[in-house]
Amino acid sequence: MSGVDEPGLPTLYDWAGGLEPLRRMIDCVYDRVESDQPLASFVPGGASERHRGHVAVWWGEVLGPPTTHTERHGGYESMLLHYLDLDISPEQRHRFAATMSLAADDAGLPGDPEFRAAIIGYLEWGIRLAMENSRPRARVVEHASTPRWGWSVAPPYRG
Numbered sequence: 001m002s003g004v005d006e007p008g009l010p011t012l013y014d015w016a017g018g019l020e021p022l023r024r025m026i027d028c029v030y031d032r033v034e035s036d037q038p039l040a041s042f043v044p045g046g047a048s049e050r051h052r053g054h055v056a057v058w059w060g061e062v063l064g065p066p067t068t069h070t071e072r073h074g075g076y077e078s079m080l081l082h083y084l085d086l087d088i089s090p091e092q093r094h095r096f097a098a099t100m101s102l103a104a105d106d107a108g109l110p111g112d113p114e115f116r117a118a119i120i121g122y123l124e125w126g127i128r129l130a131m132e133n134s135r136p137r138a139r140v141v142e143h144a145s146t147p148r149w150g151w152s153v154a155p156p157y158r159g
């Protein structure tokens with residue numbers, strides 16, 4: 001199946017090596033988060049197997065196909081519900097983003113600049129939306145598709 005890029009290019013999911021390396025990255029990020037004081041309060045008692053698995057297939061769908069999160073776990077709407085009133089601070093946003101970048105190294109994801117620029121671009125975009133949506137009384141977009149990400153730079157958002 002093709003992704004959002006021009007035909008013939010591998011998807012970011014394929015370039016990563018499929019779901020397993022993405023799951024490894026998610027395990028690495030939550031292993032770090034669990035013992036990182038500014039972030040650990042978001043995962044009281046540790047990040048569950050369910051949480052880790054769902055976040056991994058979310059990433060798989062964004063970078064893929066496959067579209068497993070939408071088909072089995074509720075897609076965008078389900079993800080959004082987890083963020084309401086979480087009140088992520090700018091410092092926590094930055095800390096989590098930096099931790100995820102380290103986790104991509106821990107997990108041995110491809111290190112080429114193009115792949116890393118693409119996934120970190122998505123991370124930066126997604127985590128800023130997560131922070132905005134997490135504010136008390138945030139005005140959220142209630143329904144949307146799960147985002148799709150590719151190799152090229154995203155065009156400007158015009159609403």
Ligand code: HEM
Pocket residue numbers: 042043048051054055058073078079082088092093096122123126127130
């Ligand atoms: C400071 C940053 C972040 C914090 C504090 C955070 C925290 C959380 C929490 C507390 C949950 C609910 C877990 C549960 O109910 O077991 C969650 C779910 C989720 N997070 Fe995050 N997260 C952050 C960043 C991100 C980013 C950057 C992404 C993706 C780009 C992401 C993707 C998801 C998804 C897909 C779920 C829902 C999984 C499901 O149940 O289907 N998160 N997050």
